[in-house]
Amino acid sequence: MVDHKNLFKYLIIGVLLVMAATVAIRWPRLRNHLGAPLPSAKEIASDALMTLVGVHQTATKEGKVQWELDADSAQLETENGRMILTGPRVDFIMADGGQIHLTARKGVLNTRTNDMTARGEVRLRNDQYELQTDNLKYQHKERVLNSKTPVRVIGPSLDLRADRMTYNLEENRAYFDGRVEGNLNAGFDF
Numbered sequence: 001m002v003d004h005k006n007l008f009k010y011l012i013i014g015v016l017l018v019m020a021a022t023v024a025i026r027w028p029r030l031r032n033h034l035g036a037p038l039p040s041a042k043e044i045a046s047d048a049l050m051t052l053v054g055v056h057q058t059a060t061k062e063g064k065v066q067w068e069l070d071a072d073s074a075q076l077e078t079e080n081g082r083m084i085l086t087g088p089r090v091d092f093i094m095a096d097g098g099q100i101h102l103t104a105r106k107g108v109l110n111t112r113t114n115d116m117t118a119r120g121e122v123r124l125r126n127d128q129y130e131l132q133t134d135n136l137k138y139q140h141k142e143r144v145l146n147s148k149t150p151v152r153v154i155g156p157s158l159d160l161r162a163d164r165m166t167y168n169l170e171e172n173r174a175y176f177d178g179r180v181e182g183n184l185n186a187g188f189d190f
Contacts (some may be wrong), residue, residue: 033039051075055085059114059140067092069109069116081112088118090138092169100169101125102136114140122147124167129155131174133164143169151176157185 025046055074059066072087088107092100093169106118116138126143133151145167153160153174163178 003098042154055083057109064116065093066143071107074109076111081110083109085109088116090118092117092138094169096172096173098126104136116140129153133165141187153182159183 014144052074053072055069055071057069059069068091069085070089071085074086075084085107085151086105086161088102088104088109090102092102094100102122102124103117104118104122107116107118109116118136118138119134120177122133122136124133124136131147131153133147134149135147137146137148139146145165147165149164151165153162160176160180160182162176162180165174165176167174
């Protein structure tokens with residue numbers, strides 16, 4: 001006579017073993033398919049209330065998207081309303097529909113004001129120019145980007161360096177301060 005209890009137990013164990021073997025075989029392929037390995041929680045954990053991997057956030061003002069942020073990871077600190085970002089990428093939306101793309105190694109987003117700070121290999125690009133600096137601050141209410149560290153702007157017709165820079169996103173104008181020097185190519189149009 002067949003013992004149904006043992007048969008059921010062996011059947012369950014067999015199904016679990018097949019599932020475990022399938023996961024073990026497919027796991028490396030799945031990780032390669034997803035791209036670079038994500039940092040483990042242990043690698044990025046701190047005193048933060050919460051650690052998030054693969055963050056996306058959008059800021060709007062009067063129904064219009066002002067910027068979209070993606071980051072590799074973020075640590076949320078609720079007591080001061082800060083989000084500590086690793087690998088932030090921000091697309092600032094201009095009034096004419098154009099975009100300014102920001103990348104950096106690290107960043108901090110104030111979740112209450114939407115102000116941001118980016119540091120470490122900061123790059124700011126549009127369709128013509130790239131700005132390079134070490135630190136950059138964004139003031140959301142004014143829609144202004146500030147760098148109090150040296151900046152370099154590279155484009156098809158110029159290579160400019162300055163000690164400091166303010167970029168007004170509403171006006172689409174950059175103001176340079178301190179020692180400003182650069183090269184303008186002959187094809188530069190005023």
